[in-house]
Amino acid sequence: MxxxxxxxxxxxxxxxxxxxxxxxxxxxxQPIEVLIIFGAAIGALVAGNTVKT
Numbered sequence: 569m570x571x572x573x574x575x576x577x578x579x580x581x582x583x584x585x586x587x588x589x590x591x592x593x594x595x596x597x598q599p600i601e602v603l604i605i606f607g608a609a610i611g612a613l614v615a616g617n618t619v620k621t
Contacts, residue, residue: 587593 583593586596
């Protein structure tokens with residue numbers, strides 16, 4: 569439960585600070601970057617583990 573609360577606080581502080589600095593939230597929505605990051609993470613996971621893991 570505290571982990572979820574912690575993540576909500578972290579996300580709120582980061583987004584709040586970004587908005588207070590004059591940023592626009594639409595800039596943060598980058599689907600191609602998400603695809604690249606998650607693709608690289610999944611590829612590293614597959615390459616770094618055996619089938620039994």
